[in-house]
């Protein structure tokens with residue numbers, strides 16, 4: 623079910639347009655550079671607007687600008703100037719870029735940058751730090767969206783909430799973005815990207831195994847209780863070489879939209895040294911237990927193949 627939720631979130635995020643110029647930069651202005659990564663609002667602008675005084679729950683902190691990921695890579699938050707054609711200086715030209723650095727190089731994960739509203743005014747964003755969750759592989763990024771001009775042309779009510787903004791509150795209103803889809807500790811969080819493509823980042827310990835030999839991906843209809851015996855194979859025995867933590871595994875597998883009132887699951891199993899695991903479920907006592915992988919049929923595609 624978590625996998626379905628993650629997939630749906632991505633579909634929604636990918637259809638959102640950027641915010642209109644003259645308004646605070648928000649989650650729709652993030653540009654994601656790698657497959658399988660999604661950006662969502664963790665704490666909305668306004669909720670954490672009080673820069674001075676008591677800080678609401680969830681708004682405090684900010685963490686460091688560099689974090690070590692589960693797979694030994696490093697996530698780097700960089701606040702950098704943006705080359706803009708409008709006449710603004712200082713904070714008005716800022717953007718935030720998140721990188722992933724490994725032993726072999728550095729790649730950009732996502733960015734959100736300033737833009738010109740007029741020849742003398744810009745919407746900008748700056749970052750105040752981030753934290754990394756080792757369990758679910760998410761980055762929370764503390765941000766401030768604001769307006770700056772060289773001719774005092776920022777509107778008195780920049781955020782449009784009906785109140786005149788002060789320099790200390792809404793013009794520097796804080797919010798928190800969350801990036802998901804980085805390597806987790808155990809779970810493969812499946813995403814659709816785009817429609818007929820399914821992908822996930824290989825966790826550090828896939829379903830608790832030290833290493834994975836192969837992945838098999840199934841789909842089926844959600845029933846209560848879940849009956850995996852009717853699962854249909856989407857892709858079997860991939861990838862062709864040994865998977866490593868942080869690899870993005872992607873398959874092309876059309877998953878038909880379910881009929882009204884029905885729901886579809888996508889499940890990827892991990893096999894390591896002859897043992898197969900199929901994730902976890904909540905039992906009748908409310909505890910997380912291993913899902914019974916033996917209920918699944920052998921992974922065989924419609925053309926009779928059981929591997930890539």
Ligand SMILES: [Ca+2]
Nearest residue numbers: 779783785787
């Ligand atoms: Ca206002």
